[in-house]
Amino acid sequence: MNGVHDMGGMHGFGPVTPEANEPVFHAPWEGRVLALRRAAGAWRRWNIDAGRHTIETLPPAEYLRLSYYEKWFESTIKLVLGAGLVTQRELETGCRDPAVPVATPPLTADKVLPAIMAGGPTLREISATPRFAAGQAVRARDINPVGHTRLPRYVRGRRGTIECDHGAHVFPDSNAKFEGENPQYLYTVRFAARELWGEAANPADAVYLDLWEDYLDAV
């Protein structure tokens, strides 16, 4: 979706302001949000792409107003409701529905570090051969899906060059909709800054993005 989250190239947000001696969390609830999301995610009722899409579909003014962990929290609520792990009534009352048996958490403390260390690799074996090769000229497609996509608006329609391929990876656009992993080759594509931003850009500069085959056409 062409959401406000797709902010590459925007002006108006002011300078970047690093914080000295920044703590990992600025308040304990931030850490709990991170932990709740991971622990509830262990039920495998959604995937990382679907999770990202729930953040992108927050109302745009909210998206810009909320902090990172506030956005995670709001989207976690959407996810657990959408997955049926909790009901709206449970959320409103704060009390569990006694008709539903108490479950057993899939993620216990002893499994936390192994689960973090394993992560969720997205590399897949496929039989197809790559459509593009290093050095080849490509153009990012002009697509404007209303669902999740990882093709930022600022490269659409722009010419780039294939740097390398990373093998086949899960395709977010279909995975976010639970329509399958549809794994396909993922390429690093180099875009000259001038191709993206015009002649005012430094001719030496470039932006590199990892783009799936379905985002690219040969030119």
Added chain:
Amino acid sequence: MNGVHDMGGMHGFGPVTPEANEPVFHAPWEGRVLALRRAAGAWRRWNIDAGRHTIETLPPAEYLRLSYYEKWFESTIKLVLGAGLVTQRELETGCRDPAVPVATPPLTADKVLPAIMAGGPTLREISATPRFAAGQAVRARDINPVGHTRLPRYVRGRRGTIECDHGAHVFPDSNAKFEGENPQYLYTVRFAARELWGEAANPADAVYLDLWEDYLDAV
């Protein structure tokens, strides 16, 4: 500037929801904001382009959160402060600085309707001849000025066709910075919907924009 105000082509704002029997103003203060802006504008300390830019430079989350007249009000405060018509101290205390003589308003009630009827035409006579002619293929330039511009992001780098020219008009990009009117030919340019949004668009559809000569290149 590539601000959040430049929202053509975005998703995520939901359906358009017309209001039955909508009043001209939803509260008296809305009409007062419109009137204050026009009446203060009669001092001619800013122009329409500079006024628009003060709205665009509201913090993006505020821009999306505030209503139309709320944005006008916040920007009017910026304008009267920036023009020196009122001071920060006067604004905070609500009391005029007694050291400054009381002025005489340039816009009186009897002049209101004539001023509205006259408006502020932007057509200018220039000696140059138009660079483009109806039917000519053009491409919108890839420019990303941090100041005011009326070249929306969604047409930059895209090909269109000149429909007609409207004579020479004040150029907003320079006028907003009080760097002169720099009048130049203004053209209606037709962009096929497919050129802007890809093959999913209806082949019969098109978007028309009025673009100044400095926004266009021949192709």
Added chain:
Amino acid sequence: MAHDHAHEHDPHDHDHGQAMPETALRVKALESLLVEKGLVDPAALDAIVDAYENRIGPRNGARIVARAWTDPDYKARLMKDATAAIAEFGYSGAQGEHMVVVENTPAVHNLVVCTLCSCYPWPVLGLPPVWYKSSAYRSRAVIDPRGVLRDFGLSLPDDVAVRVWDSTAEIRYLVLPERPAGTEGLGTEALADLVTRDAMVGTAKVAGP
């Protein structure tokens, strides 16, 4: 009809400007200060509000449309130089200094938007409605005009070309809607009664009597 839509709003969408008392107080304070400093005349403020509440509104545009439907010579002048033809009615000025009229036909439907702010032809339509100024309309009208029209209850066949006019410069657009069937006997005032604001922006057609 577009106006039968239920009025539902996102709680985060303040576009209706339900007066937060604080804003009303701040506006009042600024007005008092500007009046006290002699910068604005309160009678002029009243006159501006009165002009847009009572004098300048979509009835102006409706009269133009009705005349164009009934007077081929006028229509020819309107299509050739809209600013001058509209000025024949005494309508002119702020946010309508340079007018263009675009005509709907069975093959072409026109829709007007301003994606960068909310430019709108004030002399002929008055001040824009909240939906015209909304992020939803401004963002979608150029990328999904047919979806926007469906929000208004208007479904266009694929073979009708949709022309969107993104009026980001100082040219202002008025849509000349199609004259509905069954209106052959009506005079211009009766015809003007049928012409809605939405039809002149392009989000509706004109319904017959």
Added chain:
Amino acid sequence: MAHDHAHEHDPHDHDHGQAMPETALRVKALESLLVEKGLVDPAALDAIVDAYENRIGPRNGARIVARAWTDPDYKARLMKDATAAIAEFGYSGAQGEHMVVVENTPAVHNLVVCTLCSCYPWPVLGLPPVWYKSSAYRSRAVIDPRGVLRDFGLSLPDDVAVRVWDSTAEIRYLVLPERPAGTEGLGTEALADLVTRDAMVGTAKVAGP
């Protein structure tokens, strides 16, 4: 130094998450509900927080960098297959499943961003700082990387090429900074002490001892 910057924030920018008590209460309520329903184990929550507060942070990446500076064979492995070379240190997994290392040189400066959310190489750098997640960084890093670097106090000559890595897929990037002069005699732990998080994102250089 980047971290000497004054900490000024727009009043509208809540990115630091100063706990509005309401949010803290709502998070607590959700946790209680999920625990009561047997959906999450509170000890697992503690373990996750502990992992990112105490075990996984930029010290990991600094060790990789120091090793690459001092061991040409390791550096060759790191540049060829970063995921495997990093796993030699026992760092792997969530948000670092597929790693790539990009090397700064006198002619090339690399900068990492994720414009679509805030993707970041957690196993080697820990959780991202607020500035990395801010709209200001995400929006400007791709269009004005040199301006962003100036916000961090780093002005690059025009003839140094800036490569921005917009890591919107599942490949995660770590910048291998230039080894500063005057560090010839230092061991890997002393070198790692010099390597800042910002240098491994590309918003700073590594200063000498």
